[in-house]
Amino acid sequence: MKDNTVSEFTAGAQIPVQLQKLDQDLPTPRYAKHGDAGADLYAAEDVSLAPGQRALVPTGVAIALPHGYVGLVHPRSGLALKHGISIVNTPGTIDAGYRGELKVMLINTDPEESVTLKRGDRIAQLVIQPVVEASFVEVDQLPDSDRGATGFGSSGGFGTSDKTVG
Ligand SMILES: O=c1ccn([C@H]2C[C@H](O)[C@@H](COP(=O)(O)OP(=O)(O)OP(=O)(O)O)O2)c(=O)[nH]1
Numbered sequence: 001m002k003d004n005t006v007s008e009f010t011a012g013a014q015i016p017v018q019l020q021k022l023d024q025d026l027p028t029p030r031y032a033k034h035g036d037a038g039a040d041l042y043a044a045e046d047v048s049l050a051p052g053q054r055a056l057v058p059t060g061v062a063i064a065l066p067h068g069y070v071g072l073v074h075p076r077s078g079l080a081l082k083h084g085i086s087i088v089n090t091p092g093t094i095d096a097g098y099r100g101e102l103k104v105m106l107i108n109t110d111p112e113e114s115v116t117l118k119r120g121d122r123i124a125q126l127v128i129q130p131v132v133e134a135s136f137v138e139v140d141q142l143p144d145s146d147r148g149a150t151g152f153g154s155s156g157g158f159g160t161s162d163k164t165v166g
């Protein structure tokens with residue numbers, strides 16, 4: 001790879017992403033199954049989380065994403081279901097220019113049980129996506145749209161008074 005630029009994006013395509021191992025003894029992040037959206041990230045340290053506690057957990061890797069891409073650090077559903085482990089800032093944003101260690105801000109949402117994760121456990125998954133950069137154009141008036149300024153449940157679909165099904 002001569003430079004760090006990828007000009008075209010094709011759905012399903014593989015792009016090369018330079019990865020530096022800061023911890024040689026951990027496996028390289030990988031997609032657990034062919035077609036997975038996220039590559040699993042490993043904990044570089046043991047971490048114990050009391051109920052409600054959070055911790056910034058190192059993963060032992062740094063990457064150089066091509067310009068025009070973002071890395072999103074998503075929780076793993078198995079850890080969430082079994083132990084209530086989530087990510088405080090989910091999804092974490094890995095900027096293309098970031099060269100530091102990828103870190104995961106885990107939180108234990110279980111109200112009663114502490115959770116201990118070990119070095120080498122897969123704690124999160126990194127989803128890489130193309131992004132567009134906006135050039136913001138300031139206007140006095142925005143164009144009309146079907147939705148307008150409505151939101152925050154305005155279309156219904158929950159609660160007892162405005163069921164959309166049955
Ligand atoms: O879960 C995360 C989130 C962020 N980062 C790293 C990569 C990212 O590029 C950088 C900055 O993240 P973000 O923009 O979310 O944080 P900020 O609070 O806006 O800090 P900054 O002012 O440095 O942008 O921190 C991680 O390693 N893990």
Ligand SMILES: [Mg+2]
Nearest residue numbers: 093094095098
């Ligand atoms: Mg930022």
